[in-house]
Amino acid sequence: MSKIAIITINYNDQAGLRKTIESVVAQTFTNFEFIVIDGNSSDGSKAVIEQYKNQIAYSISEPDTGIYNAMNKGIRAATADYVLFMNAGDLLLENNTLEKAATLIDDRFDIIYGDIIWDDKIKNKKRREFFPEKLTFRFFAETSLPHQATFIKKSLFDTVFYYNEKLKIVSDWEFFMVAIVHKGARYKHIDLPICLYDQSGMSTNPENRKKILEEKWNAMREHFTFFADDYADIHELNTKRLQQFLYLRKFPIAFKIIKLVMNICLLFVPKMKQSKS
Numbered sequence: 184m185s186k187i188a189i190i191t192i193n194y195n196d197q198a199g200l201r202k203t204i205e206s207v208v209a210q211t212f213t214n215f216e217f218i219v220i221d222g223n224s225s226d227g228s229k230a231v232i233e234q235y236k237n238q239i240a241y242s243i244s245e246p247d248t249g250i251y252n253a254m255n256k257g258i259r260a261a262t263a264d265y266v267l268f269m270n271a272g273d274l275l276l277e278n279n280t281l282e283k284a285a286t287l288i289d290d291r292f293d294i295i296y297g298d299i300i301w302d303d304k305i306k307n308k309k310r311r312e313f314f315p316e317k318l319t320f321r322f323f324a325e326t327s328l329p330h331q332a333t334f335i336k337k338s339l340f341d342t343v344f345y346y347n348e349k350l351k352i353v354s355d356w357e358f359f360m361v362a363i364v365h366k367g368a369r370y371k372h373i374d375l376p377i378c379l380y381d382q383s384g385m386s387t388n389p390e391n392r393k394k395i396l397e398e399k400w401n402a403m404r405e406h407f408t409f410f411a412d413d414y415a416d417i418h419e420l421n422t423k424r425l426q427q428f429l430y431l432r433k434f435p436i437a438f439k440i441i442k443l444v445m446n447i448c449l450l451f452v453p454k455m456k457q458s459k460s
Contacts, residue, residue, distance in 0.1 A: 185264040185290050187215040187281065187334065190257035192250065192270050194222035199272030201231050206274040208238045212281035216240035218260050220253045228271075251346035251354045258340055264290065265334040267377075268355075273331045274379040276300055283375055288334060293368040294359070296333040297377040312380075316372045320364050320407075327356040332377035339368060350398050352391055357402040365406060 189207050193200045200221075207217055219232055221244035232242050241260045247253045258266060265288065275281065288295055301310050314332075315322060343362045346354040362368040 184214060184285060185288050186262075187285065187288075188218055188257075188261035188263035188266045188337070189215055189281075190218045190220065190254065190261065190266055190268050191273075192220045192222070192253040192257060192268070193224060193228055194247075194253075194271075195224045195226045195228065196271040197224070197227045197231055200228050203269055203271050203273055204231065204235050204239075207269060208235060209278045210275065210281045211279045212285055214285065215281060216261065216263050218242070218257050220247075220257045220260075221245075222247045222253055248348060249351055251348045251350065254355075255345045255348065258337065258345060261337055264337060265295070266337055267334050268330040269378065270331070276376050276378055280375075280377060284334070284373065284377065287373040287375060289371060290336070291369065292371040293336045293339045294328075294333060294363065294370040295373060296328050296370070297373045297375040299329050299332050299378055299380045300376050302379050309379075311376055314372055318363050318370060323356065323360045323364060327353075328359050329378070329380065330355050331380065333359075342366070343368070347402075350402065352395050353398045353402065356399065357406070360402070361406050 191200070191203050191207070193203075200219075204219070217239050219239050219242040221228055221232060221242070223244055223246045229244050232239065232244065236242065243256065243260075247256065254268060257268070269275065284297065296314060298314055299312050301312060303309065314328065318328075339362060340358075343358065343366055347357055348354070350357060363370055
């Protein structure tokens with residue numbers, strides 16, 4: 184059975200770090216190493232790490248140059264076959280999540296990803312986001328895999344590259360895009376929700392939208408020069424769809440009518456099963 188490394192990075196998020204550590208050390212599965220990389224926090228995070236030091240295989244607290252610098256430190260410290268990033272604030276869904284995932288990990292695959300549970304505290308409801316069996320250029324042009332639900336073979340970083348530390352928000356997206364679409368890394372989707380998704384991260388912050396698009400565009404031009412225009416077209420189309428949606432929301436009655444018509448139409452559309460990779 185493949186060994187797993189759980190890597191947690193943190194900077195001045197004592198409460199989130201404690202929640203993540205407690206989620207990891209509560210796992211019924213024991214064949215994993217727990218690595219905590221702290222960016223020299225000053226909020227009491229170091230005391231939390233010290234409290235759980237006997238359950239942490241490796242930890243360090245020192246200044247870093249950003250999220251991906253810290254994640255790369257975690258990768259280099261790992262000795263396991265696969266790594267899973269559960270950053271401060273992220274939670275494994277259940278105490279036996281790793282135990283379930285371990286039985287589904289097949290070392291013939293470089294990337295093994297499950298699903299996530301969105302925890303909407305405002306609406307007090309949870310929903311599961313299912314990821315596709317087949318990953319395409321268009322998928323990555325629109326979104327990405329969640330690192331909190333993705334087991335990555337450590338050796339893949341040596342084959343492709345480690346996270347690009349020049350990027351501040353989308354380096355994990357760049358890695359997945361290049362590894363799967365360009366390098367042909369073997370991947371597999373598992374029918375298992377892995378984590379409760381923390382929506383406070385940089386990539387989900389609306390204020391970072393412009394920076395995200397800028398970083399993605401630069402990465403696309405570097406790795407997929409001939410497809411950069413396609414990416415721009417997809418982004419423009421999605422932006423127009425979003426603008427139309429927001430415009431319709433201003434007219435509640437019209438929006439409800441359109442929503443009703445679409446739901447009726449969907450009743451007559453046969454559900455299609457995607458083939459496994």
